[in-house]
Amino acid sequence: MDSFALDARQAWNQGADAFIHFVDSGADYYRLLVHGPALRAVCGEVRGARVLDLGCGHGYFSRLLARAGALVTGIDLSDQLLARALQQEQETPLGITYHHLDATQLDTHLDANSYDLVTGCMSLQDISDPAKVLSAAQRVLCARGRAVFSIPHPCTDTPYREWLRDEQGNKRALSLDGYFASGPAICHWTMARLKYPWSTPFHRFTLTEWSALFAQAGFTIRGLHEPRPSAEVLAQQPQLEDCARMPFFLLFDLAKAPFTTGESPSRVSG
Numbered sequence: 001m002d003s004f005a006l007d008a009r010q011a012w013n014q015g016a017d018a019f020i021h022f023v024d025s026g027a028d029y030y031r032l033l034v035h036g037p038a039l040r041a042v043c044g045e046v047r048g049a050r051v052l053d054l055g056c057g058h059g060y061f062s063r064l065l066a067r068a069g070a071l072v073t074g075i076d077l078s079d080q081l082l083a084r085a086l087q088q089e090q091e092t093p094l095g096i097t098y099h100h101l102d103a104t105q106l107d108t109h110l111d112a113n114s115y116d117l118v119t120g121c122m123s124l125q126d127i128s129d130p131a132k133v134l135s136a137a138q139r140v141l142c143a144r145g146r147a148v149f150s151i152p153h154p155c156t157d158t159p160y161r162e163w164l165r166d167e168q169g170n171k172r173a174l175s176l177d178g179y180f181a182s183g184p185a186i187c188h189w190t191m192a193r194l195k196y197p198w199s200t201p202f203h204r205f206t207l208t209e210w211s212a213l214f215a216q217a218g219f220t221i222r223g224l225h226e227p228r229p230s231a232e233v234l235a236q237q238p239q240l241e242d243c244a245r246m247p248f249f250l251l252f253d254l255a256k257a258p259f260t261t262g263e264s265p266s267r268v269s270g
């Protein structure tokens with residue numbers, strides 16, 4: 001395990017209790033109402049599909065897939081998050097198999113051509129070597145396999161990001177800088193909605209770098225999605241107004257195989 005992965009394991013174990021509370025209490029409304037359902041929708045029909053969920057954490061997305069009839073394997077580096085995933089599986093069995101595994105070691109643990117879909121809900125940017133993980137994902141996918149990933153949107157998840165406000169405190173404009181400052185970075189989880197703050201390592205990549213990573217691993221981009229809340233969801237949770245104005249999340253819909261004649265990329269949706 002490299003030093004990035006060692007730091008990630010320690011960081012995610014340290015933050016596990018706060019992260020689980022954040023998700024399970026409903027406080028992570030961006031995930032629960034916006035990017036989570038959007039990633040699920042991009043997966044499409046998964047009944048009977050063999051799905052590998054990378055960086056599954058305590059199983060939020062693995063359970064969404066399993067409830068829709070998928071045969072899910074979840075892997076994660078954090079034993080604390082996985083312990084919670086296993087506990088939930090024991091309490092409410094959905095047939096999910098969890099492995100405590102560094103995603104960069106996939107090659108040596110999982111069989112080639114054994115999955116129909118690889119997913120990663122807000123995890124690919126957190127994994128130490130995304131290039132290695134993507135080529136391992138290629139190997140475990142069957143010929144017509146797909147991969148779908150959500151990440152923080154690189155255009156708005158910049159090192160400098162601040163809402164400029166008017167005299168009444170209303171958000172006037174999002175001020176951003178540092179888009180091209182790619183490389184390893186630290187995410188400080190400091191929102192007031194958290195039980196306690198913690199920090200995790202991640203990679204910042206530009207859109208050009210992400211597309212190069214996918215191409216080098218052999219993936220074809222079928223579609224990009226920039227989910228935002230509908231009017232109904234906004235009425236339910238007005239705090240989501242910021243991500244209705246600016247794209248906070250980016251979803252990649254990838255195909256293992258190159259496009260063949262007659263096949264068209266999926267629609268770019270909002």
Ligand SMILES: C[S@@+](CC[C@H](N)C(=O)[O-])C[C@H]1O[C@@H](n2cnc3c(N)ncnc32)[C@H](O)[C@@H]1O
Pocket residue numbers: 005008009012023054055056057058059060061075076077078081101102103104120121122123126127128
């Ligand atoms: C933002 S969390 C997302 C967790 C989960 N997918 C969810 O949506 O709740 C990122 C996850 O990536 C995991 N992770 C980081 N590096 C990893 C690695 N090298 N292999 C496997 N998992 C890793 C962390 O332990 C953490 O659970």
